[in-house]
């Protein structure tokens with residue numbers, strides 16, 4: 754049985770040897786762990802939108818399946834927005850859409866209602882912690898788990914990777930999510946920095962409704978990461 758509450762998820766990660774890489778606006782720890790040997794890792798991130806708890810659970814579900822020595826090293830950050838997750842709300846405690854707060858060239862202060870990007874790129878501690886993690890070891894590629902669109906969106910040179918993941922889970926690969934995403938994680942690392950970036954959009958609802966497809970997607974992502 755997977756942990757269900759934010760506190761239970763946090764306790765599970767601490768027990769698995771996850772380290773605090775920063776703190777949220779409300780002081781909750783951001784927990785991440787590196788797996789595997791030397792070299793630039795694949796970054797796996799979930800829960801940057803607090804109303805997408807299945808994205809956290811999909812990464813927690815992956816951990817017991819990780820091989821002792823993954824083919825590529827990994828950084829796993831399952832819950833990038835712990836304040837939002839605790840409140841069951843998409844945005845951070847400062848009502849920032851953290852997936853608009855990255856230092857992409859597309860960052861702009863103008864926004865649709867509910868998509869406040871913050872006053873400046875990396876103004877928010879949660880996004881800064883992600884950026885510091887990326888700067889620490891570099892990354893070879895990144896995968897952010899979201900919901901609820903049931904597709905495999907990609908940025909940067911990640912088309913073949915996306916197609917492999919899409920084939921494994923049955924959700925379509927998409928080069929365009931259908932709306933602009935200024936200041937997003939994918940715009941920053943994929944579009945601007947030319948890294949392969951996948952946005953794995955799970956279907957709506959709890960992980961139990963699509964656990965095996967999500968597992969197939971993540972397993973394929975690890976095997977086929979460029």
Ligand SMILES: [Zn+2]
Nearest residue numbers: 802805899900
């Ligand atoms: Zn999302």
